[in-house]
Amino acid sequence: MDQTRYQIGIEQLRKIDGVGGEKVIESLKTIAPDLGNYIIEFAFGDIYPRPGLTLAERELITITSLLTAGGCEPQLEVHINGALNVGILPEKIIETFIQCIPYTGFPKVLNAVAVAKKVFADRDALPHDQPAPGKR
Amino acid sequence: MDQTRYQIGIEQLRKIDGVGGEKVIESLKTIAPDLGNYIIEFAFGDIYPRPGLTLAERELITITSLLTAGGCEPQLEVHINGALNVGILPEKIIETFIQCIPYTGFPKVLNAVAVAKKVFADRDALPHDQPAPGKR
Amino acid sequence: MDQTRYQIGIEQLRKIDGVGGEKVIESLKTIAPDLGNYIIEFAFGDIYPRPGLTLAERELITITSLLTAGGCEPQLEVHINGALNVGILPEKIIETFIQCIPYTGFPKVLNAVAVAKKVFADRDALPHDQPAPGKR
Amino acid sequence: MDQTRYQIGIEQLRKIDGVGGEKVIESLKTIAPDLGNYIIEFAFGDIYPRPGLTLAERELITITSLLTAGGCEPQLEVHINGALNVGILPEKIIETFIQCIPYTGFPKVLNAVAVAKKVFADRDALPHDQPAPGKR
Amino acid sequence: MDQTRYQIGIEQLRKIDGVGGEKVIESLKTIAPDLGNYIIEFAFGDIYPRPGLTLAERELITITSLLTAGGCEPQLEVHINGALNVGILPEKIIETFIQCIPYTGFPKVLNAVAVAKKVFADRDALPHDQPAPGKR
Amino acid sequence: MDQTRYQIGIEQLRKIDGVGGEKVIESLKTIAPDLGNYIIEFAFGDIYPRPGLTLAERELITITSLLTAGGCEPQLEVHINGALNVGILPEKIIETFIQCIPYTGFPKVLNAVAVAKKVFADRDALPHDQPAPGKR
Numbered sequence: 144m145d146q147t148r149y150q151i152g153i154e155q156l157r158k159i160d161g162v163g164g165e166k167v168i169e170s171l172k173t174i175a176p177d178l179g180n181y182i183i184e185f186a187f188g189d190i191y192p193r194p195g196l197t198l199a200e201r202e203l204i205t206i207t208s209l210l211t212a213g214g215c216e217p218q219l220e221v222h223i224n225g226a227l228n229v230g231i232l233p234e235k236i237i238e239t240f241i242q243c244i245p246y247t248g249f250p251k252v253l254n255a256v257a258v259a260k261k262v263f264a265d266r267d268a269l270p271h272d273q274p275a276p277g278k279r
Numbered sequence: 280m281d282q283t284r285y286q287i288g289i290e291q292l293r294k295i296d297g298v299g300g301e302k303v304i305e306s307l308k309t310i311a312p313d314l315g316n317y318i319i320e321f322a323f324g325d326i327y328p329r330p331g332l333t334l335a336e337r338e339l340i341t342i343t344s345l346l347t348a349g350g351c352e353p354q355l356e357v358h359i360n361g362a363l364n365v366g367i368l369p370e371k372i373i374e375t376f377i378q379c380i381p382y383t384g385f386p387k388v389l390n391a392v393a394v395a396k397k398v399f400a401d402r403d404a405l406p407h408d409q410p411a412p413g414k415r
Numbered sequence: 416m417d418q419t420r421y422q423i424g425i426e427q428l429r430k431i432d433g434v435g436g437e438k439v440i441e442s443l444k445t446i447a448p449d450l451g452n453y454i455i456e457f458a459f460g461d462i463y464p465r466p467g468l469t470l471a472e473r474e475l476i477t478i479t480s481l482l483t484a485g486g487c488e489p490q491l492e493v494h495i496n497g498a499l500n501v502g503i504l505p506e507k508i509i510e511t512f513i514q515c516i517p518y519t520g521f522p523k524v525l526n527a528v529a530v531a532k533k534v535f536a537d538r539d540a541l542p543h544d545q546p547a548p549g550k551r
Numbered sequence: 552m553d554q555t556r557y558q559i560g561i562e563q564l565r566k567i568d569g570v571g572g573e574k575v576i577e578s579l580k581t582i583a584p585d586l587g588n589y590i591i592e593f594a595f596g597d598i599y600p601r602p603g604l605t606l607a608e609r610e611l612i613t614i615t616s617l618l619t620a621g622g623c624e625p626q627l628e629v630h631i632n633g634a635l636n637v638g639i640l641p642e643k644i645i646e647t648f649i650q651c652i653p654y655t656g657f658p659k660v661l662n663a664v665a666v667a668k669k670v671f672a673d674r675d676a677l678p679h680d681q682p683a684p685g686k687r
Numbered sequence: 688m689d690q691t692r693y694q695i696g697i698e699q700l701r702k703i704d705g706v707g708g709e710k711v712i713e714s715l716k717t718i719a720p721d722l723g724n725y726i727i728e729f730a731f732g733d734i735y736p737r738p739g740l741t742l743a744e745r746e747l748i749t750i751t752s753l754l755t756a757g758g759c760e761p762q763l764e765v766h767i768n769g770a771l772n773v774g775i776l777p778e779k780i781i782e783t784f785i786q787c788i789p790y791t792g793f794p795k796v797l798n799a800v801a802v803a804k805k806v807f808a809d810r811d812a813l814p815h816d817q818p819a820p821g822k823r
Numbered sequence: 824m825d826q827t828r829y830q831i832g833i834e835q836l837r838k839i840d841g842v843g844g845e846k847v848i849e850s851l852k853t854i855a856p857d858l859g860n861y862i863i864e865f866a867f868g869d870i871y872p873r874p875g876l877t878l879a880e881r882e883l884i885t886i887t888s889l890l891t892a893g894g895c896e897p898q899l900e901v902h903i904n905g906a907l908n909v910g911i912l913p914e915k916i917i918e919t920f921i922q923c924i925p926y927t928g929f930p931k932v933l934n935a936v937a938v939a940k941k942v943f944a945d946r947d948a949l950p951h952d953q954p955a956p957g958k959r
Contacts, residue, residue: 145828167797174804174814175781177873182793185865186381193857195374200339204375207340208382209794211347214486214758217801218382218794237447238331239340245322246344246354248656249454250481250490253439257489260446270446281417303661310668310678311645313465318657321457329449345658350622350894353665354658373855384792385862386889386898389847393897396854406854458653467646472611476647479612480654483619486758490654509719510603511612517594518616518626520928521726522753522762525711529761532718542718553692575933582940582950583917585737590929593729601721617930622894625937626930730925739918747880748887748919752926755891762926782875783884789866790888790898 145184152188159191159198161228163221202226203239210240210255211247219255223262233263233270281320288324295327295334297364299357338362339375346376346391347383355391359398369399369406417456424460431463431470433500435493474498475511482512482527483519491527495534505535505542553592560596567599567606569636571629610634611647618648618663619655627663631670641671641678693724696732703735703742705772707765746770747783754784754799755791763799767806777807777814829860832868839871839878841908843901882906883919890920890935891927899935903942913943913950 156164171179191201205222209215226236240255263269292300307315327337341358345351362372376391399405428436443451463473477494481487498508512527535541564572579587599609613630617623634644648663671677700708715723735745749766753759770780784799807813836844851859871881885902889895906916920935943949 170804171800174807175785175800178781178785178788178793178796178800181785181788181865181869182381185861185869186793189861189865190378190381193374193377195371196378200336200375201378203336203340204343204378205382207343208347208379211344212382212757212792212794213484214798215382215794218797235331237450238329239336241329241447241450241453242326242332242337242340243344244450244453244656245318245326246341246348246351246656246658248484248652248654249450249458250484250487250654252450253490254486256443256447256450260442263446281420284417306668307664310671311649311664314645314649314652314657314660314664317457317461317649317652321453321461322657325453325457348621348656348658349892350662351658354661373858377855377858377861380792380858380861382792382794384788384790384892385858385866386790386892386895388858389898390894392851392855392858396850399854454653462650462653465646465649467643468650472608472647473650475608476611476615476650477654479615480619480651483616484654485756487654507603509722510601511608513601513719513722513725514598514604514609514612515616516722516725516928517590517598518613518620518623518928518930520756520924520926521722521730522756522759522926524722525762526758528715528719528722532714535718578940579936582943583921583936586917586921586924586929586932586936589729589733589921589924593725593733594929597725597729620893620928620930622934623930626933726925734922734925737918737921739915740922744880744883744919745922748883748922749926751884751887752891752923755888756926759926779875782873783880785873786870786876786881786884787888789862789870790885790895791892 145188148184148188149180150188151192152183152186155187155191156183159187159202159228160221160225163224167221198229199226199231202229202231203235206236206255207239207243210243210251213251213254216254216258219258220262223259224266227262227266227268233259233268237270281324284320284324285316286324287328288319288322291323291327292319295323295338295361295364296357297360299360303357334365335362335367338365338367339371342372342391343375343379346379346387349387349390352390352394355394356398359395360402363398363402363404369395369404373406417460420456420460421452422460423464424455424458427459427463428455431459431474431500432493432497435496439493470501471498471503474501474503475507478508478527479511479515482515482523485523485526488526488530491530492534495531496538499534499538499540505531505540509542553596556592556596557588558596559600560591560594563595563599564591567595567610567637568629568633571632575629606637607634607639610637610639611643614644614663615647615651618651618659621659621662624662624666627666628670631667632674635670635674635676641667641676645678692728692732694732695736696727696730699731699735700727703731703746703772704765704769707768711765742773743770743775746773746775747779750780750799751783751787754787754795757795757798760798760802763802764806767803768810771806771810771812777803777812781814828864828868830868831872832863832866835867835871836863839867839882839909840901840905843904847901878909879906879911882909882911883915886916886935887919887923890923890931893931893934896934896938899938900942903939904946907942907946907948913939913948917950 168179202225206226209219223236236259240252244252304315338361342362345355359372372395376388380388440451474497478498481491508531512524516524576587610633614634617627631644644667648660652660712723746769750770753763780803784796788796848859882905886906889899903916916939920932924932
């Protein structure tokens with residue numbers, strides 16, 4: 144194992160995805176441990192600590208990519224938690240999903256909002272309402 | 280036509296996508312003019328001027344969504360230009376694409392980088408090299 | 416809020432998706448109320464009442480798009496109900512899914528048929544068997 | 552080869568996709584002739600001649616599925632021609648694409664309209680403008 | 688019904704997908720029996736018995752396609768069982784999913800591994816650990 | 824740079840994708856050199872040299888994943904060349920694409936076959952016809 148990349152990665156994973164991320168790695172131990180290692184070494188060891196984007200920007204990009212891909216609800220749950228963990232407010236997460244409507248259509252946005260609703264409820268972190276400009 | 284939403288939208292479109300955005304709307308005039316109106320009224324009139332995200336954040340989200348969807352190279356070209364227009368540096372656009380690798384795989388990132396390369400060349404705006412941490 | 420578009424939209428939504436559609440909007444109230452408004456104003460207020468296609472044709476197109484996108488089972492459930500609500504027979508819904516096989520492959524069609532089976536059972540509306548030409 | 556299915560299929564293919572469909576089959580002769588046979592026997596021999604949907608409805612479903620899948624521009628070109636061949640008016644094809652906006656987002660609709668624009672121009676068949684309700 | 692294609696197909700289906708495959712066909716009887724027939728006649732009667740690839744190679748290709756498509760977890764469950772039925776070892780199935788990481792990203796691979804974990808547990812067939820070269 | 828992973832990766836890349844792969848890396852030098860490094864280090868340095876699958880199996884899996892993802896024609900061109908380079912016969916590549924029909928539908932298979940036709944012509948490597956069982 145590449146100790147440095149692994150060490151950097153596991154620290155990033157803990158900082159960003161917290162318990163949820165470690166659970167994913169743990170669940171891979173008996174079935175595909177190398178997959179867990181690649182997530183730590185490559186995704187969190189190589190990519191996340193790069194300069195050029197803040198962690199908050201990286202999480203905005205990640206949840207956008209997962210929403211758009213579709214069918215990634217489990218990973219979206221981990222990374223909505225990750226977005227909250229790095230300080231993104233719930234209303235900004237919702238706003239990110241709303242920005243995707245013109246590019247993905249409503250169904251994928253509805254699926255992502257449903258995951259966010261569950262995550263926010265679990266953490267008791269409801270977004271403050273952000274009315275559209277000129278509304279109500 | 281909903282004059283206020285249209286007026287807000289066309290201004291946003293001009294600010295963000297500039298000539299490229301107007302060309303898209305223009306090209307729809309003889310074939311599907313309402314489609315152009317919806318893009319202006321809904322995408323740029325309703326969604327873009329909302330509070331909660333900066334224009335730069337909205338463009339990061341948009342190019343991420345287009346990269347992830349795949350097959351949206353013409354729209355990616357418009358919005359890479361849009362990202363540059365709202366002040367995002369070329370190296371940050373590339374870094375956004377690199378952040379997508381763990382979530383979309385390499386092929387879609389390669390396709391997006393190829394579009395960026397063309398856009399940057401057209402505008403004579405090459406990114407400054409951003410080496411990964413601990414590299415070179 | 417744009418009263419006219421909203422009023423037209425909410426009537427369309429009630430006519431087409433009935434209880435299922437209103438439940439989706441209701442579920443968004445505490446988390447992303449603007450998303451619900453956009454669905455009403457844009458999808459059902461702007462797009463559905465347009466001339467050029469019957470409501471039944473619009474629902475055929477919608478369930479086809481949701482089947483093909485994949486991962487949109489909750490929305491497919493709402494719109495299979497919507498298709499029945501605007502008078503499409505169960506066997507025509509199944510036939511629509513069968514027409515998609517050459518373009519999407521079997522897995523997405525199987526997923527859509529599984530949703531239809533549940534919806535038809537909930538409404539006690541089983542399709543009449545439509546044997547292929549020259550079969551049995 | 553299954554003569555009956557092949558015979559039914561080749562007739563359907565000629566009726567629906569005309570020259571464009573035969574060109575696709577022809578182009579497969581030297582590289583993957585069985586693929587051409589399956590398209591004729593299964594897609595056009597088994598699926599298209601089924602009862603329960605008109606040919607026009609089948610083409611609406613097909614172009615919707617191809618638009619939603621994305622990256623299927625060559626097939627979309629064949630089937631927009633097919634839709635015109637079975638009597639669907641250009642403005643109805645455009646309206647079908649507009650109905651997809653809420654479910655696929657704008658980029659895929661823009662790609663499909665660009666293909667339609669080319670096909671209509673090749674056939675000198677421009678759609679009559681269909682303004683949205685309450686517009687202009 | 689085309690007796691020969693159906694007979695060949697049902698035998699292939701039983702050999703490859705076993706109980707899981709027959710359950711899928713059975714579940715279609717009351718809702719879309721022709722869909723079941725097409726799966727048997729076309730997928731298993733026309734495609735699977737072709738020369739040029741072994742059954743094991745066909746199952747590797749199938750689980751790769753299902754992983755990449757996304758949202759096909761029910762079909763992936765049937766075909767991971769199918770892969771085991773035609774003699775592919777659990778560790779080779781996992782290795783196939785790992786080979787997809789560079790092309791699909793991690794989320795779809797994680798979803799596929801989660802299905803495999805369930806299938807392997809149901810059959811008491813845990814993969815032997817295959818450490819990456821130069822690791823541990 | 825991680826010399827060992829890079830060295831292993833560049834050798835694999837040369838063996839598998841040959842000139843086409845090196846061209847991709849070369850084209851990234853001025854725009855996103857780290858992306859090229861990650862392809863070499865992670866895709867070709869970490870994943871390809873793993874035990875458990877032959878190189879030929881890895882290329883079958885790769886072209887299947889690229890076909891299914893859609894919109895990856897440039898990468899498909901590189902990896903159809905890669906498949907030929909590691910000894911897969913043209914007719915086996917075509918057969919792999921045909922095996923995907925039931926899972927992806929015809930359009931994506933047609934797109935992949937069109938790329939293969941071009942690659943085979945460039946290399947003067949036409950597949951030997953493989954008639955389906957019981958045909959002609």
